[in-house]
Amino acid sequence: MQKDIGSVMGLYPTPVTVVGVVLKDGRTNFLTIAHVGVVEHGHLLVSIDKAHEVSDAAIKENGVLSVSLVDQKMLTAADYCGITKGAATDKSGVFAHHFGELEKAPIIDDAPVCMECRVVDSIEVGNFTNYILKPEHTFVQEECLTEQGKIDYEKASPVLFEFQSAQYLSTGSVIRYWQMGKEYKA
Numbered sequence: 001m002q003k004d005i006g007s008v009m010g011l012y013p014t015p016v017t018v019v020g021v022v023l024k025d026g027r028t029n030f031l032t033i034a035h036v037g038v039v040e041h042g043h044l045l046v047s048i049d050k051a052h053e054v055s056d057a058a059i060k061e062n063g064v065l066s067v068s069l070v071d072q073k074m075l076t077a078a079d080y081c082g083i084t085k086g087a088a089t090d091k092s093g094v095f096a097h098h099f100g101e102l103e104k105a106p107i108i109d110d111a112p113v114c115m116e117c118r119v120v121d122s123i124e125v126g127n128f129t130n131y132i133l134k135p136e137h138t139f140v141q142e143e144c145l146t147e148q149g150k151i152d153y154e155k156a157s158p159v160l161f162e163f164q165s166a167q168y169l170s171t172g173s174v175i176r177y178w179q180m181g182k183e184y185k186a
């Protein structure tokens with residue numbers, strides 16, 4: 001028997017990401033974002049509270065940012081970036097990073113997957129700006145690639161988050177493959 005628990009956003013868990021920006025004063029800043037999504041096949045969405053003023057202003061001004069998946073080795077640092085304000089604290093040293101073609105999208109050296117993204121659109125909902133991003137370059141640790149050059153998500157092992165109980169969850173192993181539904185018998 002199901003129970004109606006009201007108008008509760010139940011679409012969790014979602015991947016934890018670290019968004020990297022370059023602030024107006026030239027400092028790199030990292031903030032943690034778990035409200036993310038896939039928009040058609042080639043774009044992604046990050047939902048950022050306007051209260052994160054310095055980061056939000058940097059995204060609007062630069063039009064570029066990075067989005068990294070987080071593995072368990074990065075998790076404590078990622079959580080720190082999600083509870084510390086860049087306006088008051090210098091978070092530029094939290095993750096070793098360098099810059100690539102987009103110049104103001106810090107590429108986290110040890111992230112399993114880091115996407116250098118360009119902002120292509122934005123949608124305001126309440127106090128949040130939902131940025132639609134095109135990943136222009138995707139950097140993957142070599143050991144997290146299959147022989148065919150695809151991202152191996154068992155190896156990348158991205159951490160998930162759910163907001164109801166504020167918990168982090170691990171991802172698991174491959175259970176089946178797409179099109180197993182051909183076995184379905186009505």
Ligand SMILES: Cc1cc2nc3c(=O)[nH]c(=O)nc-3n(C[C@H](O)[C@H](O)[C@H](O)COP(=O)(O)O)c2cc1C
Nearest residue numbers: 031032033034035048049052055082083084085086
């Ligand atoms: C696990 C986790 C997930 C978060 N997800 C979001 C999110 O999706 N959107 C958002 O605006 N803030 C999110 N936050 C909060 C920001 O990361 C946090 O307020 C951060 O301090 C903002 O940094 P800044 O002030 O340097 O921009 C999350 C924090 C944590 C710990």
